[in-house]
Amino acid sequence: MVAQKASETSKPPKAATKSGRPRRARDSLSREIIVAAAEAVVERDGLDRLTFQAIGEELDAHPTSIYRHFRDKDELLLALIDTLRARSYSGAMVATDDWMADLRAQAHLIHDHYLRYPEFALQMALRRPTDFMSMEFSIGALRRGGYGPEQAALYARALGQLIRSATSIQAALTVLPADVQEADDLTWQMDYRRLDLDAYPNIAWVGGNLPGIRDPRAWETALDLLLESIERHAPASS
Known part of the structure; x- marks a missing residue:
């Protein structure tokens, strides 16, 4: 013992x-x-x-x-992106009888997802199974709007690229330290005020109305313009 x-x-x-x-x-x-x-x-x-x-x-x-x-860090990173997407999208994309409202809701869902996980903005551009679900939803909405296969595919891609590119810029800026963001805002404002008025008369004309790079109105306006165009040309609307 x-x-x-x-x-x-x-x-x-x-x-x-x-x-x-x-x-x-x-x-x-x-x-x-x-x-x-x-x-x-x-x-x-x-x-x-x-x-x-x-x-x-x-x-x-x-x-x-x-x-x-x-196998390696890349495989792990893709699995993490899938997990984050599933957390944001799971059960959220539900088709309704308003195909335009569905496209707008989807745009905001993806936009909010990117800003929720800004560190992964670049990596989230990679095509994954959860992204196929998003494309399926977009094409389905455009199909209900009366678009044929060629236009539905093109508009779905255009809408997706607008959402992801604009949101990636916003997300990348939010990752910067707060003091860097404040300095960037100040530089943005001061540089425009110091421009030669004769060389840039149109910028001088809008004056202080020019939105900052992080102003959410720019994103919302870009989305509105594209969705309004899609709705205006939709066969169902005609």
Whole structure:
């Protein structure tokens, strides 16, 4: 009995993490747990700091254990984007009897999603299964508006590109530190005021009416103009 206790006490301790806690067992990880940890790392430290080493420290696990679930960082990042999209879109895109209202609601849904997760604005442009669902919804709305296959496909693509490109710019700016954003706003205003009036008479004419780069009215106006054009040319409206 004494010998047994002696052998137990002589066992080497499990390797500890920087937190001082024992490392998590390899078989206790799952794709869902790793994706959640990756999201936590990005929210706290930014996308540039997302590494398997950082995720391992977040989970008190050895970084190599993550390779059992994800081939590389790119595969993990795509899984994280799918998770975020599903969180924003799941059950939200529901067709109604107002196809124009559906397109507008979809535009705002995607816009809000990008601004909710601005760190991933560039990566979210990648085509994923959740994006196919969005395209299916757009084409379905345009089809109910009377558009044929060629125009429905073109307008759905145009609408999607407008939403994502405009929102990506907004999202990228929101990631900047607050002091950088304030300095950018000030520079934007001062540079326009210092322009040569003879060289830029039209800018001088609008004066202080020119919206700032983050002014939400610019996004809303661009969306209104495109949707109004789509509705005006729709066979169903005719």
